Amino acid sequence: MNRLTGQELRIAAVIALGGLMAVLDTTIVAVALPQFMTTFSASLTTIQWIVTAYALGMIAAMPLAATLAQRWGARRVYLVALLVFAAASAGAGAAGDLGWLIAARAVQGLAGGLLNPLGMTIGFGAVAPERRGRMTTITGLPLLIGPILGPLLGGVLLESLSWRALFFITVPPALLAVVGVLRWVPAGAPSAERTPMDFVGGLLLVPGVVAVAYGLTEETTGVVARVAIVVAGLALMAVFARRSWRHHAPLLNVRLLSDRTFGRNTVVLVLYAAPYFGSMLLMPAYIQLMRGDSTLVSALMMVPATIGMGLSIQLAARVLERFGPRIVVGTGLSLAIASTGLTMLVLTPDTSYTVLAILGVLQGAGTGAIMMPTIVSAGRNLHGPDLASGSAILPLASTIATAVGTAAVSAVFTGLTASATGGRGLAALSEPGAGTTLIAEVVSAYRVTLVGVLAVMVLALVVRLRTRPAPAVPVAEPATVRSAV
Structure with a gap:
């Protein structure tokens, strides 16, 4: 039988809930950009950073998930990420000025970028290999429906409440996920091999992926500058890949x-x-x-x-x-x-x-x-x-x-x-x-x-x-x- 047990279903539901919060926040604010321009008396070029800061934060955090899970345990890091995400969401909703909002969105992105990789690690690790497909039908749903559900939910909240609701809406589910993780996800031990952190790899890969993402998505920067940023990012990623291939404990095992x-x-x-x-x-x-x-x-x-x-x-x-x-x-x-x-x-x-x-x-x-x-x-x-x-x-x-x-x-x-x-x-x-x-x-x-x-x-x-x-x-x-x- 490849069906999930009751305990495994509860683990899957908790992971899906945490992951959904992270994915929703990538798209939920897109419909509110015109209102942000009016509220903060800022141009679209500046307001766009509400989206960009979150996206870059996510991309910066993703490469760190494997090392953090190995050193401190996926469950422990996942809990911290959920708590930081909830706090940053509340901070974004309570923002008094644009700088505060953008900073809160960057912290949101850093925490959110850890949730889906760590959730996959927890979910796959909680079941035997032959049941990973069943686990993924639940834990993977946020990756698919989040980008579609975000604009729909954002539009409803914006018309019925205010832009602050776009951020406050994710606080209760994130805290609920914390309770679920504490109750149902086993407290596994970190890796027995306490290998040193690959700081050099992090200094190559994290700026590399952020530079590539920034160069591809930041439309207000000149074309020549964007191409240069992307090329520089790809160069850093290539150096990381070469180094990772030979390193005994790389940041990511390429x-x-x-x-x-x-x-x-x-x-x-x-x-x-x-x-x-x-x-x-x-x-x-x-x-x-x-x-x-x-x-x-x-x-x-x-x-x-x-x-x-x-x-x-x-x-x-x-x-x-x-x-x-x-x-x-x-x-x-x-x-x-x-x-x-x-x-x-x-x-x-x-x-x-x-x-x-x-x-x-x-x-x-x-x-x-x-x-x-x-x-x-x-x-x-x-x-x-x-x-x-x-x-x-x-x-x-x-x-x-x-x-x-x-x-x-x-x-x-x-x-x-x-x-x-x-x-x-x-x-x-x-x-x-x-x-x-x-x-x-x-x-x-x-x-x-x-x-x-x-x-x-x-x-x-x-x-x-x-x-x-x-x-x-x-x-x-x-x-x-x-x-x-």
Whole structure:
């Protein structure tokens, strides 16, 4: 029987709750940026740091999760991260000025960046390898529904309460997760090998990933400067990888990427996360700017994908062990490719929202059959210190891929839109006299952008189909696995 026990279900629920808080806060404030501009009398360039500070904090913390878990125990560090996250959320909600709010968001990001990697370590370590798929159907939900639920919840809170509610809303669940961890998650011991902290590795990797993320997402910086920042970040990451390959106790064990199972599944995860999450900015722009509908309508149109994901994840967990990740993930990728292709074909300035909702369900179903089974497949043979490293590498790779995908999709769509509007961009749609012809040309730019999205998804399918699973590494006793927690 691969079903989770009652105790394991409680552990999974607690981890999912903590992880959801971290993921929600990446997107929940996006709808409030115009109100922040008015409240703090600041430009969009400055206000954008409310989002950027959180994102950079998360990315800076993720590489540290494995080392912290190994030295002090994943449960202990997870508890501290939850408490810091709750305190920073309360601080953001009570902010009296913009500087205070941005600083609180940075601390939020640092704590939030630890929650999902440590949650994966705890979840995988709490069950035998054959039940990791079941565990991930619960613990992995925040990574999928959080980005979609965030704007919807943000819009509701902003209309019914105030911008402060966007931050206060995460305090009670975070504290509830603390209680759950104290009650249900076993107090495992830290690693018996008290290896020294890899400070040099941290000084290479953390600034490297932050520089890459900043260069890709900070649109107010000049193009030349952004390229230089990205190149510098990549150089630091390359030096870290070379050093980590030879170091006896690196910050992250990048040698895992040479393993056939872990490495290729990580590639599939990156190749899908980049185009999928990168293209999520297109539909809200289509609904709000090209069709003139409200933010709430835009958020509601994200719900069908969430429903499709939820159903698909549960089904994928039940068939993964029987059919294997090659078939399950391959089917998910085929479904995602088909729904994206159909969206590209049927999209017009007045396409039925019912049709788009159905395609959203299909896209969500495909995503649910891709992301979680890929993560489970990647981690199926990881134990002990390798489990901690793998649990940090996977979300870090996905986060960087999302930043790359968002930057690439945005650049292509912006370039095509500028060409279609004579250099005026999307702002042309709000100008007096913007007619149906101009809107149709911008929609055409959207469709052409989806061609590139489709191409990368197809590449992910090719890699998945060419990857055959390595034999599972037997584990003598589940208690050995749990000790890493």
